[in-house]
Amino acid sequence: MKFHALAFVLLFAFMYLSLAQGSFDDCCLGYVVSLPKNAMKNIVGYRTQRADGDCNISAVVFQMRKRRAHKKQKTVCANPEDAWVKEKIESMNRRAQS
Amino acid sequence: MNFSVEELMNESVPTEMTTFDPNFPYEVIEPCTFDNHHSVQIVVHSIICILGFVGNSLVIVTYAFYKRTKSMTDVYLLNVAVADLLFVLALPLIVYNELSSWSMGRVACKLLRGSYSVNLYSGMLLLACISTDRYIAIVQARRSFRLRSLSYSRVICVIVWVFAILVSIPTFCFYEWYEPSHSNEYYMFGDEDIDMDEPSQYVCEFKFPSSEMAQKGKVAVPSTQLAVGFFLPLLVMIFCYTAIIVTLLKAKNFQRHKAVRVVLAVVVVFIACHLPYNLVLLYDTVTMFEHFECEDLKMVQTVMMVMQSIAYLHCCLNPVLYAFVGVKFRNHFRRICQDLWCLGKRYIAPRRFSRVTSEFYVSTIRRSVDVSSENGSSFTM
Numbered sequence: 001m002k003f004h005a006l007a008f009v010l011l012f013a014f015m016y017l018s019l020a021q022g023s024f025d026d027c028c029l030g031y032v033v034s035l036p037k038n039a040m041k042n043i044v045g046y047r048t049q050r051a052d053g054d055c056n057i058s059a060v061v062f063q064m065r066k067r068r069a070h071k072k073q074k075t076v077c078a079n080p081e082d083a084w085v086k087e088k089i090e091s092m093n094r095r096a097q098s
Numbered sequence: 099m100n101f102s103v104e105e106l107m108n109e110s111v112p113t114e115m116t117t118f119d120p121n122f123p124y125e126v127i128e129p130c131t132f133d134n135h136h137s138v139q140i141v142v143h144s145i146i147c148i149l150g151f152v153g154n155s156l157v158i159v160t161y162a163f164y165k166r167t168k169s170m171t172d173v174y175l176l177n178v179a180v181a182d183l184l185f186v187l188a189l190p191l192i193v194y195n196e197l198s199s200w201s202m203g204r205v206a207c208k209l210l211r212g213s214y215s216v217n218l219y220s221g222m223l224l225l226a227c228i229s230t231d232r233y234i235a236i237v238q239a240r241r242s243f244r245l246r247s248l249s250y251s252r253v254i255c256v257i258v259w260v261f262a263i264l265v266s267i268p269t270f271c272f273y274e275w276y277e278p279s280h281s282n283e284y285y286m287f288g289d290e291d292i293d294m295d296e297p298s299q300y301v302c303e304f305k306f307p308s309s310e311m312a313q314k315g316k317v318a319v320p321s322t323q324l325a326v327g328f329f330l331p332l333l334v335m336i337f338c339y340t341a342i343i344v345t346l347l348k349a350k351n352f353q354r355h356k357a358v359r360v361v362l363a364v365v366v367v368f369i370a371c372h373l374p375y376n377l378v379l380l381y382d383t384v385t386m387f388e389h390f391e392c393e394d395l396k397m398v399q400t401v402m403m404v405m406q407s408i409a410y411l412h413c414c415l416n417p418v419l420y421a422f423v424g425v426k427f428r429n430h431f432r433r434i435c436q437d438l439w440c441l442g443k444r445y446i447a448p449r450r451f452s453r454v455t456s457e458f459y460v461s462t463i464r465r466s467v468d469v470s471s472e473n474g475s476s477f478t479m
Contacts, residue, residue: 005145005148026129026130026131026278027129027130028127028128028129028130029127029129029130029389029390029391029392029395030127030389031127032127047279048279049129049279050279050309051309051312051313052305052306052307052308052309052311052312053274053276053278053279053303053304053305053306053312054278054301054303054304055278055279056316056386056387057387058309061129074128075128075129076127076128077127077128077129
């Protein structure tokens with residue numbers, strides 16, 4: 001019995017290790033007030049975060065230009081109600097259409 | 099996950115900080131990323147699954163083969179064991195799915211989350227029923243023969259299960275299997291090549307038709323869980339067991355100290371297991387829409403996870419606290435072990451050990467204590 005239990009625990013532990021990169025929470029919790037002009041130039045894309053699911057606030061997540069110094073691309077949380085955010089998204093959408 | 103604004107700019111271009119508000123916070127807010135599973139939690143959950151499975155199966159097997167359910171408490175104990183068993187059976191599937199980004203799909207998501215909720219509610223409410231039953235047997239002894247009939251307890255169990263299902267309907271409805279927005283692709287502009295080679299991740303979480311509804315629903319569901327799944331049973335148990343202890347201390351029964359100890363153990367274990375988790379859940383619900391730093395949020399989530407594991411542990415302790423504490427139950431259980439031992443040699447027919455008491459004329463309290471132990475409500479150790 002004890003050995004069975006131990007085997008079970010080990011099985012679960014291995015299962016965990018093999019699937020460790022499972023579910024992550026990845027939500028904006030706040031907003032940046034504004035971005036400097038130079039940082040704005042480096043925005044290359046965006047996605048929207050909605051508040052109807054696992055995240056509690058709606059947000060716009062800007063993706064910044066990849067730089068060699070950083071392993072991961074930087075992302076920035078912004079308030080979708082802010083004028084500069086709306087403007088930036090509109091200008092990006094326009095660029096995409098043309 | 100915050101870093102300075104300068105990092106977002108090209109080094110070649112001089113920074114133009116003069117154009118900014120002097121109060122500008124020199125940090126940029128990134129999405130808060132945290133892994134909501136830890137290896138320790140997986141190990142603890144597996145132990146809970148195994149212990150809970152063994153303990154509750156033994157209770158069900160004992161009741162199924164060797165003990166005809168003949169008292170209210172027996173019916174409740176059997177139902178608690180069934181609820182706990184279903185809970186520990188759903189638990190490894192939930193853990194597996196959370197780790198494999200819900201590979202079992204939408205139906206499994208709804209069923210597992212729903213059954214988790216149903217079993218949580220029914221288990222907690224049945225514990226409250228057991229305390230009420232014992233209260234009637236001991237404190238309201240004169241009425242106990244009228245109120246403690248089998249048909250009553252079956253009806254009450256059905257009501258509890260139906261109620262648990264009704265309360266879980268929002269869970270069934272609003273837990274959805276979906277790709278969260280953070281695994282959505284970015285809308286890309288320009289010629290940037292961005293590595294988006296991550297596989298699509300599914301989650302099984304709340305998903306509401308609108309943000310307004312989400313604001314209400316995300317508070318309403320845990321609030322119901324706190325009220326119906328913890329505070330209601332807690333109040334009922336505290337009231338009933340306090341009255342029982344007072345009555346027992348007045349009684350002149352040599353076994354009363356053991357009975358008091360059992361009652362205290364039941365209450366203390368219940369509070370120790372469920373109070374910490376429910377307090378953290380309360381805090382989390384109250385502060386849900388407040389602004390948190392990522393580090394703080396991570397800490398709250400980690401504490402909640404640990405407390406949740408402790409709360410889950412309760413379903414392994416129920417068989418010990420309620421069933422195996424009883425002398426009669428232990429006798430029946432011993433019988434099973436013997437029978438299993440002798441299986442193949444000879445078959446021992448299930449025999450009823452308990453005799454029905456007909457001594458109604460002893461003093462009220464003495465009688466009620468005897469009745470409760472006769473009925474297997476496990477006060478004798």
